[in-house]
Amino acid sequence: MNGSAPAARGPGRRPRARGPVLDRPAVAFWVFAGPFTAGLALFTVVPVLWSVYLSFFDARNTVAPTTFVGLRNYTDMLTSPAFLDSLLTFTVFAACTVPLMFAGSLALALLLHRARWAQPVLRSVYFLPAACSYVAASLIWKLSIFNGVRFGLANTVLGWFGAEPVAWLSVTDPPWYWLALVTVRLWLQVGFYMLIFLAGLQRVPRELYEAAWVDGAATGWSTFRHITLPQLHATSAAVLLLNLVAAYQAFDEFYNLLGTDGYYPPYARPPLVYLYFTALGAGQDFGRGSAGAVILALLIALATMAQGRFLGFGRSRA
């Protein structure tokens, strides 16, 4: 696409043609990487910069605004209870899903790693939920498992023990809907993270366990504590980071599980759902939507770097 531009910019000492034009590094590089770079520029870099520009303007229902408002969109967002609440929602959601996902996938991987028989079949079964979309899973959770009427699965099971049916999603006090939000994500994703842990476990050298056993550290817990866990350090860091970023971007299950019954307030609303309604809802406020996107992007970048610093993950990434 822009293959000729860099070649033309190059200084006059063009090497005497040793073979086809296509083999000059600059030309070849842009032939290969040009389409991608142009696309990335057009659909990511330029939009992000444009968005930063919009965030300083009153851009309601327009993407070519004229009224400069300085930092007002930012101060509006940072003082808006709805936006701050969405950050709180994310924090609660991450505090629930990240540890459970981590512990659940690690436990499954450890169990499966010890299984000699039927391991491939079980692995497939645990990974099978990854085929399901959040929309389809939300449908099952909302209309079957956590259906608030008597025939819902959870209420059927409660009924066997003589308990009254619970209105899982349609009441916010107590906030049982969080149970649906957290479990649907666990079901969909635990198998995926289990695979990553399993791959990590398979890379732990066997000699380490043999050496520890000779050293007398034969009990399961101490080998786990002193060998398995340290050896899984990089994998654990990756799983934690992936989980945190994924929780931050939670949208599908909130939108589909709470869609008709629950709007904010009193239902919790995560940042992306808030952003969606601000920028693309009735108001089409691109200025505040953009300011929100910039704030969120900065927060996630900070969190990524902080975690990289703590867990030494940043270096392996670049």
Next chain:
Amino acid sequence: MTRVAGQREEAARPAATAADRARRDRRRRRVRGAVGGAALYAALGAAALAFLLPYYLILRNGLATQEEITSPDWTPLPADPQWGNVTALFAADSPMLTGLANSLVVAVLQTGGQLLVCSMAGYALARIPYRHSGAVFGTIVATLMIPAAVTFVPTFVMVSSLGWVSSLRGLIVPGLFSGFTAFLFRQYFLTFPRELEDAARVDGLGHWGTYWRVVVPNTLQFFAAIGVITFIGSWNAFLWPLVIAQDSSSWTVQIVLSTYVTAQTLDLPELFAAAAVSVLPLLLMFLFLQRYIVRGAVESGIKG
């Protein structure tokens, strides 16, 4: 702690006792092994049932009658499978049919296009000695820091300015340029044996010929692994189609399904039948392309 204590103990005793201990331990372990094995498989089996439960619910409800679902007594399986629930979804010009067709087109083109564009970029970054290659790579890594979901507002602004709202172009094209996929390909091509490429050069092939005749044919497994993961992601995508497909003619299957759920225009069995139909293509992929999916998941997970 344990290890330190163990080492001291080891140093105090002659080495031969280690063999004794090994034998004793092995015997003890065999007894414990049988009990532990049963417990292990009980846990694994219970987990497996829990994981399969939602799929069972889709199947049961999708083939049941409304009365069977809403009855206060739990019916484990419908007495008489109602295949009519499924065929009702495919009545003439039903949104489901349009949705499935749109999703197929979007997922296929997005997967193919992303593999093409991102693999070539990855190859250039890994192998073509260009002065500004490092700067380009740095820019790509920088865009990785911005989570894709946060850019949906900016990208929507761009795509709507291009007039691509409610079009397949708008659904497909912005998803082609994944910095993450280009990054994965770069890392992978860095490990590709240079000797093969050198041999191709000796045979007179340039970068273009080397890439298409030597590199690609020898890395098809990796392409397949990344491809299936991209396809799954594209088929199950929700936020971007929700933003861009505003006209029902451009809805993907996920949007159709979500509309069914929120508007509740269908009865329960039909809703579950629709969910089953939307998941079925990917379940078939999981059955037949399992190897690539697992590899793709591990590659993209570990390097992410």
